Amino acid sequence: MSSVTILTGRVLSFAATPFDAVPEEAARLDAAVALEGGRIVARGSLADLRAAYPQAERRDHGDKLICAGxxxxxxxxxxxxxxxxxxxxxxxxxxxxxxxxxxxxxxxxxxxxxxxxxxxxxxxxxxxxxxxxxxxxxxxxxxxxxxxxxxxxxxxxxxxxxxxxxxxxxxxxxxxxxxxxxxxxxxxxxxxxxxxxxxxxxxxxxxxxxxxxxxxxxxxxxxxxxxxxxxxxxxxxxxxxxxxxxxxxxxxxxxxxxxxxxxxxxxxxxxxxxxxxxxxxxxxxxxxxxxxxxxxxxxxxxxxxxxxxxxxxxxxxxxxxxxxxxxxxxxxxxxxxxxxxxxxxxxxxxxxxxxxxxxxxxLRMDDRIGNIAPGMEADLVVLDLASTPAIAQREAEAEDLWEAIFPTIMMGDDRAVAEVWIGGRRVRGA
Structure with a gap:
């Protein structure tokens, strides 16, 4: 049986299309996501995931953003x-x-x-x-x-x-x-x-x-x-x-x-x-x-x-x-x-x-990739929203999550990419 890994951080997934809904309300935010056998098996609170998978390895990403690759x-x-x-x-x-x-x-x-x-x-x-x-x-x-x-x-x-x-x-x-x-x-x-x-x-x-x-x-x-x-x-x-x-x-x-x-x-x-x-x-x-x-x-x-x-x-x-x-x-x-x-x-x-x-x-593949939900393939990116001094000083003034993310979109580069997971395997990051 394959082992479970739990990643903690600000886990962002989309529950609606932000072009059809109020953009700020289109996303879901969780504290943890569990991976097993190359797939996402759960998302939710850390307490719930630890209770469900007590033997899981845990990787703590603090306040970094975890989203689909x-x-x-x-x-x-x-x-x-x-x-x-x-x-x-x-x-x-x-x-x-x-x-x-x-x-x-x-x-x-x-x-x-x-x-x-x-x-x-x-x-x-x-x-x-x-x-x-x-x-x-x-x-x-x-x-x-x-x-x-x-x-x-x-x-x-x-x-x-x-x-x-x-x-x-x-x-x-x-x-x-x-x-x-x-x-x-x-x-x-x-x-x-x-x-x-x-x-x-x-x-x-x-x-x-x-x-x-x-x-x-x-x-x-x-x-x-x-x-x-x-x-x-x-x-x-x-x-x-x-x-x-x-x-x-x-x-x-x-x-x-x-x-x-x-x-x-x-x-x-x-x-x-x-x-x-x-x-x-x-x-x-x-x-x-x-x-x-x-x-x-x-x-x-x-x-x-x-x-x-x-x-x-x-x-x-x-x-x-x-x-x-x-x-x-x-x-x-x-x-x-x-x-x-x-x-x-x-x-x-x-x-x-x-x-x-x-x-x-x-690509007609949204049933497999592009979001964080149980059953989806575990392709993930972990983003440091304070990856450079210039971005960090702006992120520190953010009043909500989207205001924290936007400076990384506008000024971020590969330094913002803390980890990358492909098929449930970590391929970038210490």
Whole structure:
């Protein structure tokens, strides 16, 4: 029988959606959480948990915050080494930095090294699950999944498919994209904590023939996620119109090939037409907000308030390496700043919900990860809300929990991450 561990601190979970309820009233606060066999078995008062599990090991975190591990639903782990590359718009940025770096993933050893580095960097930031684009090379997927499996980590990823508008050596074909994706899906999907995502990069880098083939693969495996990009920049949208003159809009370049559905994840989604917003909501697709990326390469301001009010399903992501940070804390801060620029600032409860429950919902995994409740997988982060002198002096003046959390969201970094637990195992912290 596995042993029980009790963590004490300020254990925060969400009982409601802070976009639908009063934000301050959406969360539940407990004093302890019990873990056993990789899962959460109880939460509540320390007295109750000690009575229920008298032999449990106890780890006392004082007044630190314990919450679900952060979930990052749109990343490119192969862009780790080129993060924060200077000064380009999307298409030039891809050609100047991204595609040359992704060429290196033809080497399985390089792919393995970057996969390990990426997971080390994100674990240090408190991220316990992510959904990643890989490269066209099957070895890039194998490397990422193998490293995640060795760590017992829940991840989603897929081979990027693109058969045009990319350099020689970084293109597949409609048939090979289908065949490679199918083989990887059949080998890995559902193995341990691993899920496969069918992954056309975006419609400009796939011919209609490839989009049709990838749509057919998704129809064969509708339980899988499908990830791509949508309406990130205005010049990108103009390019899509040139490439698909018969399409009603950008979303239609996916919809007509069977690539619109409830298990679809559409990164960025900044410049949406009314028809696109209506169709995305109707099918229950997920939109993924990538604020540091959107500001870093000048894409635009995501309409969080408007899209949430419509009933869209929304996650929050770093978009490494178009995004300029591996940190979900920094990403929350950027989402707040973009909300301010649109006149709709986000509450700390909304930001933390987006990085946990909201992103788990985007991945259709909120029954397993993203919150602290009995039966959920034990992926947790312990946050020091006074991790630096600057944050500590502000936290000391806080009049409630949310006022104590907000300075860490705005100014925190990996120093705030005191411990990380993945699958009930402590992977960061003394």
């Amino acid at each position: 952060f979930i990052d639903p749109h990343v490119h782990y192969p862009q780790t080494a080129m993060i924060a590359s200077w000064g380009k718009r999307l298409i030039d940025w891809l050609n100047s930095y991204t595609f040359p770096e992704e060429m290196r993933f033809a080497d399985p050893a390089y792919a393995a090294r970057i996969a390990a580095l990426y997971l080390d960097l994100t674990t240090a930031e408190g991220t316990t699950t992510m959904c990643s684009f890989c490269t066209i090379h099957p070895a890039s997927v194998e490397a990422f999944f193998a490293e995640a499996q060795a760590r017992g980590q829940r991840v989603v990823a897929g081979k990027t498919c693109m058969d045009r508008n990319a350099p020689e050596g970084l293109r597949d074909t409609a048939q090979s994209g289908y065949d490679d994706s199918k083989a990887l899906l059949e080998a890995w999907h559902g193995v341990g904590r691993i899920s496969y995502a069918i992954t056309p990069r975006f419609s400009p880098t796939s011919t209609p023939e490839q989009l049709e083939a990838i749509g057919a693969l998704w129809a064969e495996h509708p339980g899988c996620l499908m990830q791509t990009h949508l309406s990130e920049q205005t010049d990108e949208i103009a390019w899509v119109k040139e490439l698909f003159p018969a399409a009603r809009d950008y979303l239609d370049t996916y919809e007509q090939f069977g690539l619109l559905g409830a298990n679809g994840l559409y990164g960025h989604a900044i410049h949406l037409e009314p028809r696109e917003r209506d169709r995305l909501r109707e099918v229950g697709a997920a939109l993924v907000h990538c604020p540091t990326s959107n500001t870093f390469i000048g894409s635009g301001l995501f309409d969080m308030a408007g899209l949430m009010a419509e009933g869209q399903r929304i996650g929050l992501a770093t978009d490494t390496g178009g995004g300029s940070s591996f940190s979900m804390l920094r990403t929350m801060a950027a989402a707040y700043e973009i909300g301010q620029l649109r006149g709709t600032p986000l509450h700390a409860a909304q930001l933390l919900w987006l990085a946990t429950v909201g992103s788990a919902q985007a």
